[in-house]
Amino acid sequence: MEESLKDGKIFPTTKSSAWNYLQTLGACVSGRLERFSPAGAPPTRPKKRGNNAALIEMDLESILRTNLGVNYLTKGIFEKMDEAALDLLQTLNTMVNLALITSKGASTDRNEWLETIESEDSQAVELRARVDTFTTLQTDFTRLHNLMTFLTSPRVATDQRPFSLATGLHPLFVLPLTDSGDSAMGSLRRWSEILQTIQGRPQPSDDCSFISLEPVTESHGQKELDQHPGESVSNVVQDIFKEFRQLGCVTKTTHEIRLHVTDDLYSGRLGHERNLEMFISCCPGSTLIWQNAECGNFAFDDPVKHCICDRISWAMHCRRKLYIMVNSNGVFDVTDRLSVDPLRCDSFDGTSLSELLKQDIFKPIDVQAYLDNTADKRVDSATKAQVALGLSRCLMHFFDKGLELASHSWIADNVHFRETSTNTARGKKRLLYVSLRPNLNENAATEMVKMFKNGSPVVLSFAKLLLEVLYGKALKIQVNPNENYNLSSWLELGNIVQDLRRDPDGGPFTSKYLEVVENCLSLWATLSNGDGRTDPAGKIRFMRKVIYEKIVHKLELIAGSESTSRTGSDVVVSPERRKRKTQDSIPNESPVKKLAYLPRAPSAPVSLGYVNGQNSSVSPGGSVAAAKQGDDKQITDDDDAGIHGRPSLYDEQVGTSEHEQKAAEEHLNALINSMGEYIKPRANGAPNEKPIKVAIIDSGMDADDNWIRAAKTRIRDKRNWTGGQVDNCADECGHGTHITRLILKIAPAAEIYIAKVSKRRKLDPEVPGQVAQAIEWAAGVWKVDIISLSMAMDGENLTIRKALDKVLNPPHDWPKKVVVMAAASNWGGNRRIGFPASHKGVICVHSTDGYGNPSKTNPTAQKGKDFAVLGMSIKSSVKGKNKKRTEKYISGTSYATAIGVGIAANVLEFAKGDPTLWDEGKGRLCSSWGMSCVFSIMSGERGGYRNVMPWRLFDRRSEEDVYRDIKDALEPDV
Template sequence: MLNVTEETDDGTAVPTLDLRLAGEALILLVEQYGLFGARAPLHLAQPYAAEPKENLDKLIRSGAFKPLDLLTLTRGSPSIRYNTQEKRALAVCLGYCLMDFFDADLSSQRIYFLGSTKESRSGTLKQTLYLSFASNLPATAESHIFRIGHPTLLSFAKLLLEIEFGQSIDFCITSNCDKTNRATWAELCDMVDQLEEERNDSYLQAVRGCLMAHRQISRALRLGAAYERDAELTIRKELYGEVVEKLEAALAESTPRTGNKRQRSESPDPIPRTKLRLSKPNFQGQSEQEASFHSAIAPKTWLRDLMTISRQVEIKRREWRVTAPIRVAILDTGLDWDFPVFRKRTGLLKSISDVKDFVTSSTPTATDIFGHGTFMARLIMECAPGAEILVARVAENTDKLKNSQANVKEAILWAGQAGRADIISMSFGFPRDDPGIREAIETVQKQRNEEVIFIASAGNSSTDDESFPARHPSVISVYATNSHGTFLQSNPVSTSNGADILGAYGDDIPDAIREEFRTTYPKVCQPGSSVATAVMAGISATMLAYADVLPSLVPFQREAAAVLQCLRTTKGMEALLFRLAPNDRDHPRLRAVNPMWFWKNRSDDTMRYNAISEALWDIHRRLPRRG
C-alpha cells in the first residue's frame, strides 16, 4: 500500500518513501537503455525528500508518450518525449511495481517523477527520474480477492494503454469491484478487441493479460496458498506470467538490432527469433545401434557468450562472498593429465577436485587414453570455469562402453554419494535400459532428496530411439543443435510421447578448442549430443552458481532462497532450461537452450529472478516443506 503523507499545490496526494520497509526502497531510474527497477539498501538518517516535479498523468497529457505524426510535428514536439523502446522500458518497471504493490493505486495520478528534470539526448528525463513506493501495512485478506473490475488491475491496464497512445483515458475506476468498475472493464476489453484486429504484439497481450489476470489469480489461490505468504507469492507469480513477462517480451521486441546501418527510433523491427528446424534424416551409412559416446563440434560465438555469463556470475559470487562450489561429475573415459593445453595452462587442472577409475581400480589417476572424457572436461571448464569437476572413468573407449554398465552404476553411486556431485553428466547411451544403472539413479535421487541433477545425451542416430539413461524420467535428455538453434539431423527419435525436447550446442565449436584436439585426439572432436550434454552440464552449473548468490541480489530473500532450492533437482533444472529456450512457432516441441537470449532480454537480477521463480513455482509447491 502507498503511504500518502504530503500534498502538492493542486491538492494531489504525493507518495513518500517509508524507510520502515525493512531498510530497503524500491527505486526506478533511467540508465543506459531506459528505466529499470531495483531495490537498494538505504543508509539514511532521514527519509528521502526529493521534491516531486511531475506525475505520470501530467507527462501523458503533455504529449511525452504520443507517437510522432504530422499534427504533432506541426504543433511542435514536446520538450520531453519517449520513443517506443523507452515506453516499453517504463512499462516493465511499472509491471514490477504491480507485482510488489498489487493492493495499491497505480493510476497515473499517483506515480511521480522525483528529482531533476534535466533531459537526456533522447528527450526523456535524465538520471534522477524516480518512482518511489512504500508499504505501511501487510496485505489484508481483502487484497487477496480478485474479481472482474479489480481496481489495481483495471488501473494498470488503463495505464498501459495511456502510455502506449500518449493520451489520457477518462474512464471511472473506483476502489471496489463494483458496477462502475465492471463497466470500465468491459470498455477496456472492447478497446483491446478493436486493437487486436490490427495488431497482436506482446504489449497488447500484456494489456489483455492484465484485464484477465483476475481469473488466473483466483484459480491459483483456490488450488493452494494456505499461508498468507504463499498467497502473495502466488499472486506475484500469476501477475508475472500474465502481464510482466509479456511486457519484457515487448521491450525485447522494441530493442533495435545491432549491426544495421540505420536504426529507427520509433517502432523498431522486432528481434527475430531463431528458427529451430529438424533437417531431413540421412539414412545412408547408418550402422546397427549399439552403445556409443556421442561426440561433437566447430566455431561461432556461443561459447564466448557462455563464458561471459559465467564470469558475471562469478563476480557477483565474489562480491557477496558465496564460496560453496558447484560440483559436476563427468562419467566418461577419464582425463589425460598430460594433455598439451593442461601443460600450458596449469591452472585448468585446479578445477579437478576428485577422480575415480572404475575400469582399472588399481590406477588412482583415471587416465584417459581415448580423448573423449578429456574433451568433455575441456568444454565444461570453458562453459563453467568456476565449477569443480569430478572425473569418473567408466570405459576405456567406445568399443568397451557396451560392456561397461556395471562401471556406470558404480560411478553414479560414487558421484552422487561420496562425491556429493550437484550435476552428473553422461555423454553416452545404451540402446536398452539397464536395471543396475536405473537402480543407481533412483538410489542417489532418494538419498539426496532429489537434489542431484542427471544429464545424458539422447544419441547420434536419426534411425534409433532415444538412448538410455537419457530416457529415464529422472534424467534430462539432451539433443544437439548448431549455433543457430537448428536441431542436427543426427538426433535420435524422441520417446517422450509428444513432450517438448531440449537441445544444446553440439556443433560449431570455436577453432581454438578444435585445434587443441586436432593432433592428439582428432576423432573425438565430432558434432553430436556428447558435446551438447557437456555444454548443458556447464550451463546448468552456471545457473546453480547464480541461484546461490541470487537471493542476495533481490528484495525477496527468504522467498527467493526457498524457490531457488528447487533448481537443484532434475525437474527444477529442466524447467529452467526450457525457460532459457525461445519458443519457435514452426517447431514448438523443439527447444534450443540459449542462455544469452535469456540474459539479454532480462537485463537485471530482479527480472531474471522473476523469470526463474515463475518457471520453478509449480515444482516448489509440490515439494514438501522443510524445517
Template sequence: MTAAHQVSPFELDVEDDSTYETLCQAVHIANDYRTMLHIRVYNESSRYYHDDGVSLKYPRTQSAIRISELLESGHLKDLQGFHLKDRWTLAFNLARCLLQLHNGPWLQELWNSENFFLLCERTKEDRKLFNVQGPFIYSTISENPPSLPQLTHFDKYSLLLSFGQFLLELAIGKKLPTAKTEAGKLSPYKTLKNNFVEMNKGSLSNDYKEAIEGCLYFHKFMKDEKGVDEEVRIRTTIFKRIVQPLKRNLQLFNEGGASNNIGTIKIGDLNDKLLTTPQITKPPISRPSHPSDIERTRDDHINNSDSMSSESESEYDGTEGNLFGTFDIRDSRSQESTSLQWGYTFTRLSQTYRKRFQYTLDDERVKVAILDTGIDRNHPDFRHPRLKHKNGQGFIWAKEEEAQIDRIKSCQNFCDDRPNNEDVTDIDGHGTHVAGIILQLAPTAELYIARICQGDEKYGNIALKDEPKMLEGQSKQPVGNLKVYCHRVEEAIEWAIKHKVHLINMSFGYKIWNKKLDQALKKAREHGIVIFAAASNSGNHEQVSWPARISERAICIHSSIDHGTFPSNFTPKAHPGINNFMVVGENICSHWPESKGGGFRAMTGTSTATAVATAIAALLIAFIRQSVYDKEKRDEVEKAVGRVRLDDLNAMGALLKHISTKTNGYYWISPQLLWKEFSSTGMREDPILASKHGWEQIQKALRK
C-alpha cells in the first residue's frame, strides 16, 4: 500500500476523529461518496479521514497488476511505453520505502516484482497503468502479520537479495532465471549473482551496478558498519549501499547524462501508461516533420523501439535523432592533445594501406557524404596532407598526397539558422571529429559535408561550469539545436544523391521509423549508395537505433574496445536478424574546432565507430577501383561472381562479414582488411601476391 495523498497531522480535523470505524467501513464510505480516504495508524488504534474536497485521480481504476506480469508479458522489454525515467524513479522510490519500512509489520513479502502492484484499468484492447513511479505492496492488517522467510548463510538477507533481483529485472525488462543450491533449494543469492555477473558486462551505469552489488553483497557490507544495534547497521547499509547509489543514478539522469535523452524528472510525478500488445507487425505511421527548431524541449525520448505507446509522450513526433559521440568530462584534460594519438586499430589500418594498396592520384576518388554538425575548414591540420604513422618516427606528413582541405569537395547547410547555405562552420565539434577520422584513415576519400544539426557551442568546453557531465558512452542530449530532424536528413540525402556519392556516414539514429526518411534511404540504395549508421550508446537499455537496425537500409555499426575482443559497455546488444558489425569507438583522437581550442580531442561512442567503419568501406572500394592491380586475377574473380561492385548494400555487408571475426554476437571488422590471413613471411611484402590474395578474399565473400 502507498499513500495516494499525503496530509500532515495539523491538516486533519481533530474533531473528526473516526476511530470508531473499522477499515472496511471506512473504505465502504469512501467508495460510496467518492472521497479520498486517509489512514493514520497508531500503536493502539487507527484513524480514518474522508476528504471530499480532493478529486480522485483514478476514478476508473478497477484492479491492480503485478509488475511480474508486465515482465513476463514483454511490456518492459522496450522503453517507449515504460521509459528509463519511470524505471529509475521507481527503483529509487522503492529503495526509500525499503529503508523506512524495514523490520516493520508492513514488510511481509519479499521485495520483488511478484509483490509490487500498479493500479490498472483493463479493457478488451489494452491496459492503462496509473502512476508507474508509485507502486503498491500487499500487506495483511492483523495483530499477528506474516513475517519474511528466515534463511541462512548467503541467503540470510533475502529481502535485499530479492530487491537486487528486481533492480536487475527492471533494467533488462524481463524475469531472471532462478538458481538452486546443490540441495535443490531456490537460492536468491545464486539467482542474483549468476545473472548479475552476466549482465555486468552490459551498459548499466556504475551507480546502478553499485546498488545491485549492495543487495548482492549485503552480508559483507554489514560487517563494515560499526555498532551493536543490528537494525541500525542494516538501515545504514541500505542507505549507503542502495539508496544513495540509486539517487546518484537518478541525479545523473536528471542532469542530462542519460543515454535515452529524457529531461528533468521530478520525484513522485504521476506518470500513466497505455500498454498495447508488445509485438509490432508493421512500422508505425510517421507524423509530419517539424518545420522549425524553435521552442523544442528536452523531454523527448530519442532512441528506442516501436512497440508500445504512452500517453505521457503524446507531444513527441518521433522526428528528432540523436548524435552518438561523447566525452568523459571527469578527465577531459587528458583527452586534449596538440598531436594525433593512435591506438592499435588506427595503426594497423595505416600499415595495411601503406603495404597493400597501389592507389594513385589519378584513380577515381571514393565520395563520402557526412551528415553531421558541419566541419571546421580552418583547422590548421587540414591545410596539410594527412599525417601518417611511420614505424619508429611517430607521425609524418604524407607528402605524396594532397592537402586534406582539398579533399573536402562540397558543403551544404540544411539548418535554417544561417543565411549562407554553404556555411557549414562547426560550432559543436562532433562533425569535425567524425570528418577528421575519415580523412585520417581513408586517403582515397573525398568528403561532402552536409550540416543537418546545428550543434552546441558549449559542448565539450571544460571551462564552462554548466557543461553537462557526460560519462563514457552516454549520448549527447538533444537540447534545442542538438536535434537531428528527419526533414533535414531527407534533403541531405537528396543532395548526396545528386553528387553521386558512394557512402553516407550517419553517426546518429532515431527511436522510431519515419516514412519519408525511409523513402529517402531506399532511394539512396537504389542509386548505389551504402549507408553506415550508428547503433546507439544506450547499451542493453535500448535496442539498436533506426535505421541501423534495418538491414535493407543501412549497415549497423557498434563500438568495441581497441583490440575488438569485447563490445564497448555502452553499445546495445546485437540486434536479431542483421549483421551487427563493430569497430573501435573508444577514445578516438581526431580534430577539434579552432573556436573551441583547436588541436585534437578524444571522443567515444558509436558515432566514432561509425566513422571508422565508413573509412574502412572507402578503402575497400578504393582497392577494387585502383588502376594498378592483378588484371588476370580480377578477370577470374568477375568471371566467377560477376562484376564486383561494392555500391550494393548486400555486397558490402558480405565483404565486411568475410573479413570480420565473430565475437560475443558481433562481427569485429579486422583492420588488416582483406589480408588478415596473408601471413606467409616470404609473400608479405610482394604487392602482386598481396593484390591476388585480396581478390581471392573478395571472390570468397561475394560467392557466399
C-alpha cells in the first residue's frame, strides 16, 4: 500500500479539497443537528418545487451525516469523486439562504454572547479554524463559506429560530426562483453513488476501483458470485429440503420454512457463514404453528441421526429452539448438545405483507399523507428498498434450488415481517421473512428452463411483488404456472411500470426502483444469451451473475442511498415515534426521521395502536399486534361490565337471591352425582389408559386456587400466546380460573390443557389471531378431544373461522376430529348468537338458572343452536387486591359452556368402556355432531331452548342401557 501511494497509483480522499470541504460542512451542520427540523405544515399542498425541496433535504441530510474518514482510491475513481464533490458544492453554493444569514434571530443580550464565547470548547474553535482555511480554494464558494461561518459563530448558539435544511420556515438552503430542483437532485444522486463505491459496497465486475487499506481474504466486487457467502446459505436451504423430501410424512404434508432475510446471511461473519435463523412448519401441516430454529454449521464430530420431523415435534413440546447441523453427511439435530434457554416467543409472531397492503402501510408517502396525518403509519422509500433488496437476494440464490418460488414465495401472503422481542437504543426492529417450500412436482432443471422465456412465472411473480412493495397495493394480475400463457400478464406489468414513470410526483427513488422492475421484466432477453450453454454449472453462474448485475446490485445502490442509519432488511420501530402526539399535521421532525418506520398492522377489521413495549403476538393470516400492558392487580368480575356486543370473555354479573343460589347449587350437585357413579376419578384410572383431553382457551388460570391446586396433576400442559414466557399462564382477570375450576369439578377424569389467549375480560384486537393459533395447537399438538371457547364476538372472524374449519373438518394429515363448544353470548334477544358459537360445527351453549329456565341474557335460540346448560348463580371465588380469595357468584353462558364441556368429557370417558362404541363409533362420537346427538337425548324443551340434563341418560341406569342409547343416538346399527 505504501509503494502504491508513493507511485501515485492510489490517492487518499483527504487529498481532495472538495472532499474536505463537504466533510467540514457536515461537521458544521451536525454539531447543531437537533435543531434542524421543519416547523409545521405548509398552508397549501406544495407543487413540484416544494416536493423536490423535501427530497433534497432527505438526501442532503443523509450525505451530511456520512463520515467515512480516510479512504484510498484508484486514480480514476478519485478523479470522479473530486469532480462530483465540486459539482455538489457549486450547487449548494447557489442554494445558500442569504436571508437567513443576514437576518436577526440571535439574542441581543451582549452578556449572553460573551458567556457563550467563554463556554466554547476547543472543538468549536478548531471547527471555525477549519472553515477559514477554505477561503483559499480556487473555486468561489463565498456563500457556503458565509453559511459555515454563520453556523460556527458564537451568536448562532443563542439563535432561537427553528432551522431546517431545505424546508420549513428557516431553511439553510433554498431553491432559486428559476430552478425546480432537478439539477440539485442530480448532483446529490451522483455524490450518493460515489459514496456507495467508497463505502465498499459490492460493485459490478467491471467496477473494482475501490481499494481497502485493510488486508482481506475475499473481494466482494471481483469474487465469483457462486462462491459468495449467500450461495452457502442457499446450499443449506437446499440440504434441508432434501431431507424433508425423504421424510415419511412427505406424502401427507410438506414442511416449509420462513427464512429470516438479513445482510448477515451474506456477510461471511466468522462462525456464522452458514447459520440461518428460520421457523419450520410443524407436522401435520399448519399455517399457524411454527418452530423456531437455527440451521447451519455446528462443530460436532459425531452427531446422532434423528427423524427431523420427530425432532420438530419434540422441540415444540419442550419449548426449545431447534438447532440443526447441516453438512456433507446430512441434517442432524444437535439441540441436546447445546446449552439453550427456553423459548420466550412461541410460534411465529409476524404479519404478512398482504395484510400490510390492505392497511395501506406500503402506500407512497406524499405531502397529502402529511396533511391527512397518515404519513406516520406508512413505510418510507428506504424501507421499501431494503425489502426489495432482501427479496432479490433470495431470487438470486434460490432460483436453482427446486423451490416453489412463483406459486409460493413471491406471493404477498408469504412475505412476513416480525418484530424483535428486545428494545435497542433506537427502538425495536422488524425483520423480513420469506416462506420457502420445496417443489415436489418439478425438478430444478425444469424450472430453470422457464427462466429463459418472457413468460417465466418465477420472474413475473417476482416483478409483480416488487411493484406491490412500491405501489402499496395488491395487483390483480394472474401469473399462470405455464409460461406460454403469461404474455398478457407481462404486458400488464409493463403498462403499470410506464404509468408510474409518467407520474410527475414519482421522484428519483421511484424512477430508480422502476428501472429495476424493468430489468426484471426484460431478464429473459439477457438470459437468453446464455441459453445455448451446455455446461449446467456455467449456465447457473451466468444466470446468477445476470440477476445480480441487473437487479440485486441496482437495489443495493438504491437501498444505500435511501437509508440513513439503518442496515440490512431490518426496520426500526422507534419508541419515541410511538409516543409522539400528532396534533399538528406534520410532526416537528425532519422528513428522514418521519418517513422511517414500519408500524404494526391491525387485525381485520379492528384498528390497532402501536407497540407499547410488549412482546408481539401473531394474528395469522391477519396481523401482528402487541399485547397491551396489563395491570399488576387481578381484574375483578365487576370491571367493564355491561359492554354489550364487544368481543368478550366475560359474562354479565347480575344480582342473585339466596333462593336462586341454592337452586343452582342443588342443580349442579344433581348433575355431578348423576354421572359420578359412572366416571372414576383420574387417580383411580388404569395407568395405561388414555384420558380424555380438554383444552381451555381462555385467560389462563390461577395456580393458587384451591380447586386447581388440588388437581394440579391433571393440568398436563399450558401455553401462553399473549407474549412473555410461553409457560406463564397466570390469570390476570380471573375468567379462565372460573372455567378451569368448573371443568375440573364436573369431569374428574379429564386431563386439562391451558391456552392463555387474553389478559383482559374484553378481547383486544390481537386476541383472535392468538385464539386461532391455540385452536390449531390444541388439536394438532396436544391432540385434545374437546376445545372450550367461553367467548363471544359480534361478527365472524376469518382467522378463527379458518382454524375451526381445519379442526372440525380435518385434512387427511390431521390427527382427528374434535368437539368444540362455545358460549352463545350474553347480549339478550336484541343481538344474534355470538361467534364462534354461531359457526357451523361448533356446539352453541346458552345458560339456564337452577330451575332450568333460560337466562334473560341469552340470545334468541336457533335450530341446532339451542342447547342450554346451568350457568346462573354459580358459586365460585375471586382473588382480590390483597391476593385473598373471596366467595363470588358468577353467571353467564361462559360458565354454562364450561359445565357443558365437563358433561361432554364425561360422555367420552364413559364411552371408552364399550369397545364397540369407542372403537367403531369414535369417529362419530368424538365430533361436535356426535356430541350434539348425545346432548339431544339428555335434553328437554324449556322456553324455546333444549335444557341439557345428564341424569336423563345416566341416573341409576345400567351401563348397557346407557351404551345402547348412545349408539342409537349416533346411528342405529353402530
